[in-house]
Amino acid sequence: MNTPTPIRAVLADDERLMREQLRSRLTEVWPELEIVAEAKNGLEAVELTREHKPDLVFLDIRMPGLTGVDAARQIAQLPEDDDWLVPEIVFITAYDQYAVEAFEQGVADYVLKPAERDRLQLTVARIKKRLAQREGKEVVETSSAPLQQLLHKLSAQVNGAGAKPAYLQxxxxxxxxxxxxxxxxxxxxxxxxxxxxxxxxxxxxxxxxxxxxxxxxxxxxxxxxxxxxxxxxxxxxxxxxxxxxxxxxxxxxxxxxxxxxxxxxxxxxxxxx
CATH class of the missing domain: 2.40.50.1020 (LytTr DNA-binding domain)
Known part of the structure; x- marks a missing residue:
């Protein structure tokens, strides 16, 4: 009997305590999830995704240097192969303004900081369903136009004219x-x-x-x-x-x-x- 391949994830947040809190919550609600790497900024998130080829990436929306949204746009353009598809994206945010309708449509998902168990369980259920669809070779919009449109919209919000950069506090x-x-x-x-x-x-x-x-x-x-x-x-x-x-x-x-x-x-x- 073949052992199911574990779902692999990368976590990205510039605050170590937030990464530790999310890792702890994920261990509670999704114990079989394998967290293969943690990134402190958007650039690291892109490189670690390229290196580890995870199934899932958790991205803090506001990170210095390269925001989580811009990192997601780069990740969505990484080359796929027979053994790997562009990963599912879950955004982590302290700002409810970014929880736009597109998230609820299943194009991507989000978790508000600090990650609460009940909300994270809902996210996990959604991601498991989407990953199962991918495994079954069903058509999923992971790297399709709706995701790119969402990322473009979020990028305009995060990096838009007059927006104050998210510097370290x-x-x-x-x-x-x-x-x-x-x-x-x-x-x-x-x-x-x-x-x-x-x-x-x-x-x-x-x-x-x-x-x-x-x-x-x-x-x-x-x-x-x-x-x-x-x-x-x-x-x-x-x-x-x-x-x-x-x-x-x-x-x-x-x-x-x-x-x-x-x-x-x-x-x-x-x-x-």
Whole structure:
């Protein structure tokens, strides 16, 4: 007797706690589901889908860099083969405005944050039915025009004119042996070395594993200025600009004696100062 092939899924959410909560709820309502990978942003979601070829992808709608909707559009265009079809998409959102009629028509599905057991059970039932139809070679609109139309509509809502980008609001960092949630607005600066990024506030110094090149895309550029390839500073925390004996610009930070070096590529930020 052949053992049924497990359904495989990828989870994508830029908040680790949200991914863990969704994984826990899915374990309760769909214990046989195999979660093969987790993504922290839309770009990772596309690459992990390309790599693992899952049956199902859960996508947070608002993620920095590449939104879940734009990630879904790229995923829907991945090449299919005899053993793999474009996966079913379930959007995760904290905004009920994105729960449009097309979801209810079965083109895709959605789960509101935080994922509640009863609503997730309904989603699981729908997805199981659609996957069973695919297995039976019935015609399903997974990569058809209705899905593309839905994604186009959602993309216009998420990325539309006047829409405020979804920048990071919290930093989850290690402080000693503890994990702490730090409001982004409290961070004075970020400095990276080869392995960690230091997160400095007026009261604490913490560490994260996210490199500066990722933070640049995830933080509001009006609030955080990159002044060096390894340094981002909170513009509101800048106390002044000085020069050392070698002529290098140094940024003073309010409340701290430490000075941050400005590399030549970023000296234009402080012209006239």
């Amino acid at each position: 919290w930093i989850q960092a290690t402080v000693g042996q503890a994990i702490q949630m730090i409001p982004v607005e409290d961070v004075l600066f970020f400095i990276s070395d080869e392995k960690y990024t230091r997160v400095q506030t007026a009261k604490i110094e913490a560490l994260i594993r996210k490199p500066i090149k990722e933070l640049v895309d995830e933080l509001d550029p009006q609030l955080f200025w990159q002044i060096h390839r390894s340094t981002l500073v909170n513009a509101r925390a800048i106390d002044g600009i000085t020069r050392d004996f070698r002529g290098r610009q140094l940024v003073g930070v309010k409340g701290l004696t430490e000075k941050l070096e400005v590399s030549r590529s970023y000296t234009h930020l402080f012209k006239g100062m």
